[in-house]
Each structure stands twice: as structure tokens, then as C-alpha cells.
Amino acid sequence: MKSIVEQNTLALSGNEAVAYAAKQSDVDVVAAYPITPQTIIVERFSEYVANGEVETAFICTESEHSAMTACLTAALTGARTFTASASAGLALMHEMLFVTSGCRAPVVMAIANRALSAPLNIHGDQSDSMAQRDSGWIQLYVENAQEVYDTIIQAFRVAENHEVLLPAMVCLDGFILSHSLENVNVLPDDVVRKFVGIRQFPNVLTHEGKMAPLKLDPENPMTMGPVAFPNYYFEVKRQQEEAMKNALKIIPQVHDEYAKISGRSYGDGLLEPYSLEDAEVAIVCLGSTAGTVKTVVDELRDEGAKAGLLRIRTFRPLPVNGIRKALEDVKVVAVMDKCMSFGGYGGPVFHEIRHILYEAGKHPTVVNYVYGLGGRDTSPQQIRKIYKDMQKILREKRVKNPVQYLGLRE
Amino acid sequence: MKPKEKSWKEISIAAVCWKPSTETLTGDWKTYMPVRDLEKCTRCLLCVLFCPDGAIHWKPEKGDIEFDYNFCKGCGICANECPTKAIEMKLV
Amino acid sequence: MESEWKFTAKDIAEKPDLFMSGHKACAGCAPATVLRLIMKATRGPTIVTTATGCMEVVSSLYPQTAWAVPWVHTAFENAAANASGIDAALKILKKKGRVKHEHVDVIALAGDGGTYDIGIQALSGAVERGHDFLFVLYDNEAYMNTGIQRSGGTPVGAATTTSPAGTVLPGKLEPKKPIADIMVAHEMPYVATASPYYWRDLITKVRKGLEVEGPAFLHVFAPCPRGWRSDPAKSIELSRLAVETCIFPLWEAVNGEYQLSPPSKVYALAPQKKKPVKEYLQMQGRFRHLFTPKFEKLLDEIQRITDLKWQKLLKKCGMA
Numbered sequence: 001m002k003s004i005v006e007q008n009t010l011a012l013s014g015n016e017a018v019a020y021a022a023k024q025s026d027v028d029v030v031a032a033y034p035i036t037p038q039t040i041i042v043e044r045f046s047e048y049v050a051n052g053e054v055e056t057a058f059i060c061t062e063s064e065h066s067a068m069t070a071c072l073t074a075a076l077t078g079a080r081t082f083t084a085s086a087s088a089g090l091a092l093m094h095e096m097l098f099v100t101s102g103c104r105a106p107v108v109m110a111i112a113n114r115a116l117s118a119p120l121n122i123h124g125d126q127s128d129s130m131a132q133r134d135s136g137w138i139q140l141y142v143e144n145a146q147e148v149y150d151t152i153i154q155a156f157r158v159a160e161n162h163e164v165l166l167p168a169m170v171c172l173d174g175f176i177l178s179h180s181l182e183n184v185n186v187l188p189d190d191v192v193r194k195f196v197g198i199r200q201f202p203n204v205l206t207h208e209g210k211m212a213p214l215k216l217d218p219e220n221p222m223t224m225g226p227v228a229f230p231n232y233y234f235e236v237k238r239q240q241e242e243a244m245k246n247a248l249k250i251i252p253q254v255h256d257e258y259a260k261i262s263g264r265s266y267g268d269g270l271l272e273p274y275s276l277e278d279a280e281v282a283i284v285c286l287g288s289t290a291g292t293v294k295t296v297v298d299e300l301r302d303e304g305a306k307a308g309l310l311r312i313r314t315f316r317p318l319p320v321n322g323i324r325k326a327l328e329d330v331k332v333v334a335v336m337d338k339c340m341s342f343g344g345y346g347g348p349v350f351h352e353i354r355h356i357l358y359e360a361g362k363h364p365t366v367v368n369y370v371y372g373l374g375g376r377d378t379s380p381q382q383i384r385k386i387y388k389d390m391q392k393i394l395r396e397k398r399v400k401n402p403v404q405y406l407g408l409r410e
Numbered sequence: 411m412k413p414k415e416k417s418w419k420e421i422s423i424a425a426v427c428w429k430p431s432t433e434t435l436t437g438d439w440k441t442y443m444p445v446r447d448l449e450k451c452t453r454c455l456l457c458v459l460f461c462p463d464g465a466i467h468w469k470p471e472k473g474d475i476e477f478d479y480n481f482c483k484g485c486g487i488c489a490n491e492c493p494t495k496a497i498e499m500k501l502v
Numbered sequence: 503m504e505s506e507w508k509f510t511a512k513d514i515a516e517k518p519d520l521f522m523s524g525h526k527a528c529a530g531c532a533p534a535t536v537l538r539l540i541m542k543a544t545r546g547p548t549i550v551t552t553a554t555g556c557m558e559v560v561s562s563l564y565p566q567t568a569w570a571v572p573w574v575h576t577a578f579e580n581a582a583a584n585a586s587g588i589d590a591a592l593k594i595l596k597k598k599g600r601v602k603h604e605h606v607d608v609i610a611l612a613g614d615g616g617t618y619d620i621g622i623q624a625l626s627g628a629v630e631r632g633h634d635f636l637f638v639l640y641d642n643e644a645y646m647n648t649g650i651q652r653s654g655g656t657p658v659g660a661a662t663t664t665s666p667a668g669t670v671l672p673g674k675l676e677p678k679k680p681i682a683d684i685m686v687a688h689e690m691p692y693v694a695t696a697s698p699y700y701w702r703d704l705i706t707k708v709r710k711g712l713e714v715e716g717p718a719f720l721h722v723f724a725p726c727p728r729g730w731r732s733d734p735a736k737s738i739e740l741s742r743l744a745v746e747t748c749i750f751p752l753w754e755a756v757n758g759e760y761q762l763s764p765p766s767k768v769y770a771l772a773p774q775k776k777k778p779v780k781e782y783l784q785m786q787g788r789f790r791h792l793f794t795p796k797f798e799k800l801l802d803e804i805q806r807i808t809d810l811k812w813q814k815l816l817k818k819c820g821m822a
Binding site: 205 | 415416417418422425427429430
């Protein structure tokens with residue numbers, strides 16, 4: 001039975017696709033502050049508000065810190081909330097990101113990935129969201145505008161799921177995705193509305209000695225955001241980790257449900273392997289670069305090389321088993337990092353891939369390419385070089401430089 | 411014996427408080443306690459209003475106030491503010 | 503601007519405490535009294551949000567809570583941003599038919615730390631956006647919860663742990679930031695000052711603040727015996743002396759129009775009744791060094807500044 005819904009094709013940039021998806025998702029409160037390259041998201045959304053196309057309270061807060069705060073308390077009051085940021089704005093929210101996940105508020109945020117200062121740089125790299133990978137937020141990285149549209153809608157369902165109840169950030173590369181126009185197939189309003197539904201609340205035990213829905217409601221007073229001493233803080237944090245474990249199950253579920261309606265899927269929702277089945281050399285990367293890599297992989301395959309790609313869509317929670325399985329039979333893996341971890345011997349994704357392969361029965365040689373910092377362009381030729389390097393490692397059975405910088409003027 | 415603290419599986423999520431503060435009897439903090447001269451007291455209720463801990467209650471059915479020594483920390487504000495000096499702070 | 507509500511001490515005393523006993527505040531804590539009185543002034547469903555600080559910590563020690571109303575704390579600098587989110591959510595959810603209450607009052611509570619200094623951005627922003635909430639500042643004139651460090655609200659000559667009185671310096675040199683006047687300059691509907699000794703005035707002002715449609719700001723004087731090195735039994739007396747010396751005058755500004763409140767009007771009409779600041783300062787250990795030969799000149803300076811500010815206020819109230 002054909003369950004795929006008929007869709008319209010719109011010409012949307014990544015930012016516009018984000019705003020459109022949020023528009024359709026019955027968001028109650030948007031509290032946001034503009035920052036390049038996310039500005040179009042909030043501008044477009046405020047147009048929807050001005051034209052009465054959404055029933056949303058739109059708060060132009062005086063800073064990102066207050067934006068995340070207002071989203072948090074609005075969510076705790078029962079609202080579905082959405083915001084967007086990047087770079088310094090996300091960094092300014094840092095404190096509140098931890099508070100939001102600690103309070104189990106299902107805020108959804110779009111991040112138009114941009115480099116962090118200093119020096120000031122408005123272009124795209126992933127250092128802003130990577131710096132928040134410990135904050136307890138779900139992190140999803142998209143490859144194109146179509147995917148960001150699909151993922152924002154899915155993010156509300158994942159975040160609000162009672163087994164999860166964690167905030168989620170959907171990351172799209174600044175300028176490369178945020179500002180590039182693509183054909184985006186959009187679902188009808190009513191289909192999206194039905195998919196996201198109305199927020200439901202799990203019950204918790206309150207000081208009145210009864211179970212009540214988790215929200216600020218004079219009907220059932222409860223105290224949120226208390227001070228927890230060493231005798232209880234640890235347990236609360238362990239609960240958050242359990243929620244992340246549950247998200248590994250829920251994200252594919254929501255993804256599959258959405259795929260049935262839209263006809264679009266991205267691997268299993270956690271990881272997207274591309275030409276990986278018999279690959280000897282493979283790249284692991286996040287975001288829009290995967291698109292370029294796919295093109296190069298196709299060319300290499302035509303030339304007879306056994307090249308593949310593993311795109312990580314869900315970075316938090318990290319799909320440990322999935323990654324181990326996907327890379328099991330690969331001989332050499334090059335992890336591409338659009339972020340540096342200074343003094344840390346390679347980039348963050350490199351760290352994570354290497355560490356989860358530590359316990360795997362057999363694992364590939366893993367090397368790192370830090371690239372694209374401050375929006376430095378990455379060409380297919382440069383990707384080819386990575387595969388060439390990997391094939392050399394395969395032949396010579398040794399690694400000269402585990403960590404390299406792609407496109408850096410040495 | 412003190413009851414065992416709950417495990418992470420036993421508590422509700424999001425650290426919502428599940429006990430009222432009235433389970434802590436802050437009255438055992440005090441060194442001095444307020445004692446009232448019933449004849450001097452005019453039931454003006456200032457002590458009820460000023461007590462930081464709400465440890466003095468107005469009982470309309472009795473037409474009188476009542477000290478709740480379970481929560482009185484012995485600060486002495488009531489004695490200091492009483493217009494007729496009807497309250498004296500005495501060593502516990 | 504009048505409030506319809508008329509009440510007696512008995513009426514207030516009979517209302518159950520929504521800020522419950524068993525909280526962990528120090529003995530003689532005036533902010534705790536202030537909180538009790540504020541909660542007595544509520545008129546219906548109310549949500550309270552508090553900034554990090556003494557009142558937040560002593561009332562929400564997990565798993566216990568002293569709050570009988572819905573309450574949330576998130577961070578130090580954002581009580582007003584908390585209130586913004588709650589206000590926006592309530593309004594939109596009401597519109598969508600998901601909130602059953604006709605109206606829910608929102609109260610944001612913060613100490614001088616969370617208001618004068620780290621909190622001022624969020625406060626200014628929330629007021630500019632016109633959210634419907636009452637912001638109450640309980641001013642104990644230092645960052646008490648972290649150990650008595652100076653704040654923008656610490657008065658001249660006060661010794662704190664980051665502005666101690668030493669052999670060279672006599673405590674804090676900078677004047678107390680005129681936070682309530684700053685809020686009046688925001689052209690907001692209602693700003694007022696209050697002191698717990700004048701409980702009727704305080705409760706009335708809280709009620710007025712709640713009744714205002716839009717933002718309201720209440721600056722409440724709240725002595726801290728621990729930080730001020732004063733007798734715990736004298737906390738309420740100090741809140742009276744502050745008004746009697748005109749160090750902390752009581753007034754309201756309704757849409758920017760200043761009006762002196764009855765307890766302070768006394769000293770405008772009968773200036774001879776005004777008490778010298780010495781009487782107030784000598785009760786507090788944080789001013790002890792001002793009563794030594796080395797720094798006693800500062801006493802005259804404090805009296806001079808107090809008189810000057812008092813005259814300025816009288817002018818604004820049309821009572822010069």
C-alpha cells in the first residue's frame with residue numbers, strides 16, 4: 001500500500017527549510033537572537049508570525065543566553081519550543097545548554113555551524129556544536145537542505161518522547177547549507193501536524209506526594225531546578241545517560257516512521273553508509289562534506305577502487321555498535337574533522353572513532369584530516385587526496401602522519 | 411537507622427522535589443526560644459507576620475497565636491518587634 | 503493607582519504560607535520574611551521563578567522544597583528571562599486552549615546579585631519586551647550566598663569580603679547603584695520600593711505589581727544578620743531604621759510619576775523626625791570601621807549623600 005504522501009517541491013535554502021519545518025510543527029514558543037549565518041531562520045519565522053501563518057509566541061530576546069533560558073522555561077511550562085543559533089551565540093548559551101538537558105526540556109534548536117572566534121569568522125565549520133558535545137543534547141548533523149527539513153520535524157518527536165526527553169540540536173553547515181538554494185520536497189501542513197502531534201507529559205512524583213504531569217502548572221505545583229547535593233546529583237546525571245541510550249532506539253524508530261510517509265531515509269537514522277559493504281578504504285565525516293565525498297566515491301568506484309563513506313548523522317548519542325559494525329571490514333579509515341581539539345592529538349570525531357574501536361575485535365587503521373576550518377573550501381580533488389593517502393597506507397602498511405590538515409598552507 | 415537513599419532508577423526524572431521542607435524540623439537549631447506573657451500580648455499578630463520561618467500561627471478558632479517550636483530557630487525577631495514586650499527569649 | 507484589595511493583619515495571618523517552614527535560611531533572615539509576605543500577597547494561581555542565591559538554595563534543597571506553588575530555578579543571571587519564557591508560554595497555550603486557568607501570575611525573585619549586576623541584562627530585556635510579570639529584588643546588599651562579596655547594591659563604606667575594610671581602604675568606595683531609578687527610566691508601568699517592617703505597604707505594593715498588566719519592579723530592603731554582622735533579632739528593626747534615616751525611602755512610580763509612600767512621607771512633612779544615619783550604621787558590624795578615628799570622616803560623607811539623595815527624591819515626588 002502506498003503510504004508516501006504527495007509533496008510540493010519548494011526552492012529553499014537550508015535556513016528557509018528549517019524555518020518552514022518549524023512553521024509546520026505547531027511550535028508554541030520561539031525565543032531567539034540573530035547571528036550569522038542563522039539569521040534567515042529567525043527572520044523567516046518572524047514573517048510567518050507577522051502574517052498570522054503560525055500560532056507562536058515569538059520572543060526577540062536580548063541575548064542567546066536569555067533565548068535558551070526562555071525556551072527552557074517555556075518548555076517547562078508545557079510549550080513546544082524552538083530556537084536557532086551558531087558560533088558565539090551557541091557558546092554564549094553554553095551554561096544554559098547543560099541546564100536545559102538537566103531539566104529534561106525537549107527544546108529543539110537548529111545550529112547553522114560556524115567557526116568560533118578569535119579571530120572572528122562568520123563561515124562554516126563545526127567547532128561551535130562540537131564544543132557542546134558533552135552538554136547532554138542530542139546532536140544530529142545533516143547533509144543537505146532536504147535533510148534538515150526532514151530532521152527538524154523528526155527532532156520534535158525524538159526530543160518529546162517520554163523515554164528520551166532531552167533537547168536536540170540539528171546542525172547544518174553554515175553558508176554551505178544554510179544559504180544554498182535546493183529543491184526541497186515538503187509534506188503537507190496537516191501531515192506534519194499529525195506527525196508531531198501535541199506535547200504529552202510524563203508523570204513525576206511531587207512534594208505533595210502524588211504523581212503529576214511534568215510541567216509548571218498551578219493545578220499541580222512542583223519544584224524544578226533545585227539544588228542537589230553530592231548525595232543525589234550523580235543519580236540525576238545517570239538518568240540523563242539512560243535517556244541518551246534510549247534515544248539510540250527512538251531516533252531510528254521516528255526516522256523509519258517518517259520515511260514511510262515521506263519516502264526519504266538517511267541510512268537507519270543514526271548512520272548512513274555509502275558504498276561501504278566491501279570498502280577497503282573509507283572516510284568518516286559529518287554534514288555537507290559527505291555530499292562531496294559521495295561524488296568522489298562514485299568516481300573512484302568507476303575506476304575500480306574499493307572506496308566507501310560512513311556519514312554520521314547522529315553524533316550524540318554516539319551509535320557505538322553501528323559504527324563498529326560498519327567499519328569492521330574496512331582496512332583504512334580517514335576521519336574528517338571540521339573542528340580542532342587543540343592539544344588533543346586530532347579532532348573530536350577522530351577521538352571518538354578511535355576510542356570506540358579500541359574494544360572491537362578487529363579494527364581499521366584510523367587517521368585524521370582536520371579540514372575546512374573558518375569556512376575553508378573543500379574540493380573533490382582534496383577528497384581524492386585523502387583516498388590516495390589511504391591507499392598508500394594500505395600498500396605500505398604504515399602511517400607517516402596520523403593527523404593531517406587538509407588544504408592548509410604549510 | 412537512616413533510610414537508604416534512593417537509586418537513580420527509583421527517583422523521578424528531572425530532579426523534581428518530592429518532599430516538602432516541613433520534613434526538616436529547623437526548631438532544633440535554636441539556642442533561645444520565645445516565651446510569651448499571655449497578659450501583655452494584645453494579639454496584634456506582628457510576630458506572626460515578621461517570623462522568617464512562619465513558626466508562629468494565628469489560630470482563629472482559638473482566637474490566639476501559637477508558637478511552633480518545631481520550626482522556630484530562636485532568632486528573636488518576634489521578641490524584638492513585639493510592641494508590648496510580651497515575648498522573652500529564654501535559653502532552651 | 504489603587505488596589506481594590508483591603509486586608510487586615512488577621513486576613514494575612516490566616517492565609518496559608520506558600521513559602522513553607524523548614525527552609526534552611528539563617529535565623530533572623532529578613533529575605534525569608536520578605537518572601538513569606540510576598541506569597542501572602544498572591545491573588546490566585548501563581549508561578550514563581552528564583553535566581554540562584556540564598557532564597558533559591560535554602561528553599562529547594564533536593565529532594566525537599568519550601569514552595570507550595572509551581573517553582574523553577576535555572577541559573578543566576580536570568581530570573582527575568584525565566585519569567586519571559588513562562589509568560590510567553592502561558593499566553594500562547596491559553597490561546598490554544600491548553601491552559602485552563604483564566605490568569606496565572608508570574609513572579610521573578612532575585613537577590614541584589616541576580617539583579618544589579620549579572621542579572622541586569624535579562625531584567626532590562628524582559629522589561630523592554632513588556633512581559634507580564636512582577637520582578638522582586640530582595641536586597642541584602644552583597645552576594646550573601648557565596649560568602650558576602652560586594653555587589654552593585656552594596657552601599658558606600660560597607661565592608662564585604664571583596665571590599666574589606668583594611669588599614670588603607672574603608673570598605674566599598676563606589677556608591678549603591680540606583681537600581682529602582684534605572685527601572686523607572688525603562689518607562690515601565692510600576693516601580694516601587696518596600697521594607698518588611700512596613701508589611702502593609704509591602705503587601706499592597708506586591709498586589710499592585712501583580713495587578714499591573716505588564717512588567718512591574720519591586721525593590722525590597724532585606725537585612726542579612728550574617729553578612730551585615732548584626733543581631734539576628736534586629737533584622738526587621740534595621741529595615742525600619744533604614745526608612746527612618748531615609749537611607750532607603752519608600753516610594754512608588756506609576757508610569758514614571760514618583761509618589762512618596764506614607765512611611766517616608768512622615769519625614770518629608772516633619773524633617774526633624776528624620777533619624778541620623780549613625781543610628782542605623784552603628785548596629786551593623788560591616789560599618790564598624792567607620793566608628794574608628796581613621797575612617798570616621800566617611801560617616802559624615804554617608805550622611806551627606808543620604809541627605810542629597812533624599813532631597814532629589816523629594817523633588818521627583820513634588821515635595822521638595
